[in-house]
Amino acid sequence: MLINPPTGLYRRDDRCQSKVDDQTVRVVFAPVDLALLGAIARQAGAEPKVCDYPALNQSEGVFIADIKTFRPHILFLNSTVHTLAKDMELVAKARDFDPGILTLLHGEGVVVQAEKVLRDYPQCDAILDGEPELTLREIVTTVPDEQTLWQTPGLVCRDGSGTPFRTGKRPLIESLDILPLPARDLLNNKIYHSPENGKPLTVIQAQRGCPSKCVFCPAGSMFGYVVRERSVESIMAELKECVEKYGITNFLFHGDTFTLHKPWLLKLCDAIINSGMKIHWGCNSRIDTIDDERAAALKKAGCWVVAFGFEHGNQNMLNLMRKGQRAERAFEAVSICKRNGLLTHGFFIAGLPWETKRTLQQLYLYARKLNTDFFDFNIACPLPGTELYNICLQEQLFVHTDSSSYAHAGVRTLSLSAEELTEWRRKTLLKMYFRPTYVARIIIHAIKTGTIKHYLAAALSRVKNLVKTT
Ligand code: SF4
Known part of the structure; x- marks a missing residue:
């Protein structure tokens, strides 16, 4: 389950991470980054769901209801420095319902302080560092195997004693053409x-x-x-x-x-x-x-x-x-x-x-x-x-x-x-x-x-x- 959490309308995938309402031209862009990750997850054998709660003005209640009905194995969130604390409250609630969900965080503002985020928020399992696509593909493929999972490059996660560590940089994707087209069938395209x-x-x-x-x-x-x-x-x-x-x-x-x-x-x-x-x-x-x-x-x-x-x-x-x-x-x-x-x-x-x-x-x-x-x-x-x-x-x-x-x-x-x-x-x-x-x-x-x-x-x-x- 790949989401923009219901904690405010932000340009979450963008370098600016700004609030949509702060911009002169108020435009809500389709989360094509999540649709691309959806296509990647699908290629790796998963059945993905993409939810853009803020764009639909949907509340936390809808998110929790989705968790209960969809029962994801993996919850992937786009977070920002401005929304991190609230995003983590939601993750904790999802975890309360199903302690087995693997929770992954992505976002420019959180990656640089990833170790601190992992120390402050035990409900977050790992943060994706760098381009997320190939890392997610590897995670989806290896998810049942805990041992291999935490060796996936491009992650900040915890070792056996709970100390945050980086699994190593994943090189930038040389040819972007190896990526599939975004799975737009997972988006509600009409709302953008x-x-x-x-x-x-x-x-x-x-x-x-x-x-x-x-x-x-x-x-x-x-x-x-x-x-x-x-x-x-x-x-x-x-x-x-x-x-x-x-x-x-x-x-x-x-x-x-x-x-x-x-x-x-x-x-x-x-x-x-x-x-x-x-x-x-x-x-x-x-x-x-x-x-x-x-x-x-x-x-x-x-x-x-x-x-x-x-x-x-x-x-x-x-x-x-x-x-x-x-x-x-x-x-x-x-x-x-x-x-x-x-x-x-x-x-x-x-x-x-x-x-x-x-x-x-x-x-x-x-x-x-x-x-x-x-x-x-x-x-x-x-x-x-x-x-x-x-x-x-x-x-x-x-x-x-x-x-x-x-x-x-x-x-x-x-x-x-x-x-x-x-x-x-x-x-x-x-x-x-x-x-x-x-x-x-x-x-x-x-x-x-x-x-x-x-x-x-x-x-x-x-x-x-x-x-x-x-
Ligand atoms: S570093 Fe950022 S602001 Fe500067 S030219 Fe590149 S994209 Fe634009």
């Missing part, structure tokens, strides 16, 4: 919608890894510093299945640096164009991996929006966070997208330790000048295992560890309080939304694309959320 048009939306995991080492991001430690792409053939097979079998035509191509390898990207776009499939999709990029040729191909293949981590307009801040990019280059990236008919989504980060009132003002002016179609101002939220986390510990910047999120600062900077950061974000977002030219632009776009109803709903919920946080 595009916020733009309300149609069913799913995620395609096209690649893994990122060569950059931004201080706040765990991408590299999760999936390595070398980008591994799936073959175009494998991605096309998945797209075809989504369109033909599940009627899904809206996609997010998940990949930390989707536009990095130009020949692969152009080949994929060509394949989509030649297939004749009419799909509508978005992707992530970096400002130094986009040019006219790539943007034109994206547009022709059905891409409508490209997201960039601009992060900050102050070059010194960009250098300190090791983003490895020039603030000025962002203007060129946005222009390239605009002239090729692509909308842009900008991500900005505020509240890194070196942030001051002056740099916050620079950030606001930078975002205004970039004038992207969508934007997110995220407050730096140090995840265990990142360099940012260590800096914040060293400088004693943590103040509200429990309530820390992208919307509510849990850390102060060297010169600003956590409350100042939270308030700055709220006011700045409202100022950005209520620019008359911005409102007009979005309304025109929504009318042209027949999506006004969805934009209005998104705008109302967003503004309500921001006003509520006063």
Whole structure:
């Protein structure tokens, strides 16, 4: 039984681990990671069940009822640093019902503190470290054999005396094509919608890894510093299945640096164009991996929006966070997208330790000048295992560890309080939304694309959320 537990809507499989409601564009993504693990479990001879309780707004009671009726041998949970304690309460309840369930935990924020988690929570048997697919396959295959089970590489578990130990790193999967297609028949695909048009939306995991080492991001430690792409053939097979079998035509191509390898990207776009499939999709990029040729191909293949981590307009801040990019280059990236008919989504980060009132003002002016179609101002939220986390510990910047999120600062900077950061974000977002030219632009776009109803709903919920946080 593979679950997102009923302890809050978070981007559990993602490097950011953020609360869904903290994001400008509120979108609940299908747990394709769990569907992929479901396919793996099936290949290994199990009969898997996938449950995304928060997406269905289902309570703990439903979870317990499922445990009682489904009677899993293995319970696999996606956890986050924010939900760990509550997730573990649920695991304890499942264990009360059936002490024989093997309980496995996964999640970027928990892996780095795995030994502590195992010491604090006896109800958790093991934590999967690194890419979980091949580890889970081995576990499912060996589950009746306790001796062999605890030799599976890629686990943090307990030895005979109860002391946590690591079974050894599992190498990164060399070719992602060895993985099966996600078992989408295990998902309730209809509940995941595009916020733009309300149609069913799913995620395609096209690649893994990122060569950059931004201080706040765990991408590299999760999936390595070398980008591994799936073959175009494998991605096309998945797209075809989504369109033909599940009627899904809206996609997010998940990949930390989707536009990095130009020949692969152009080949994929060509394949989509030649297939004749009419799909509508978005992707992530970096400002130094986009040019006219790539943007034109994206547009022709059905891409409508490209997201960039601009992060900050102050070059010194960009250098300190090791983003490895020039603030000025962002203007060129946005222009390239605009002239090729692509909308842009900008991500900005505020509240890194070196942030001051002056740099916050620079950030606001930078975002205004970039004038992207969508934007997110995220407050730096140090995840265990990142360099940012260590800096914040060293400088004693943590103040509200429990309530820390992208919307509510849990850390102060060297010169600003956590409350100042939270308030700055709220006011700045409202100022950005209520620019008359911005409102007009979005309304025109929504009318042209027949999506006004969805934009209005998104705008109302967003503004309500921001006003509520006063
Ligand atoms: S570029 Fe930086 S923020 Fe983006 S995925 Fe890579 S390490 Fe993370």
